[in-house]
Amino acid sequence: METNRRTFLKAGAFGLLALAVGGGLYRATHPGGTQARFVLDGEARAALDAIVPAVLD
Numbered sequence: 001m002e003t004n005r006r007t008f009l010k011a012g013a014f015g016l017l018a019l020a021v022g023g024g025l026y027r028a029t030h031p032g033g034t035q036a037r038f039v040l041d042g043e044a045r046a047a048l049d050a051i052v053p054a055v056l057d
Contacts, residue, residue, distance in 0.1 A: 040048060
């Protein structure tokens with residue numbers, strides 16, 4: 001079976017729709033604010049501060 005551009009775009013759009021619906025359902029059934037946000041400790045933050053400029057350069 002040969003896949004053309006239109007079929008590929010339709011599959012991508014369907015995947016996007018499925019992810020959006022799934023994310024919406026998850027957010028509707030799992031209210032936020034009850035979990036602590038992810039926070040880096042001092043050592044991890046220092047490592048990230050050293051890595052990011054090298055990656056962005």
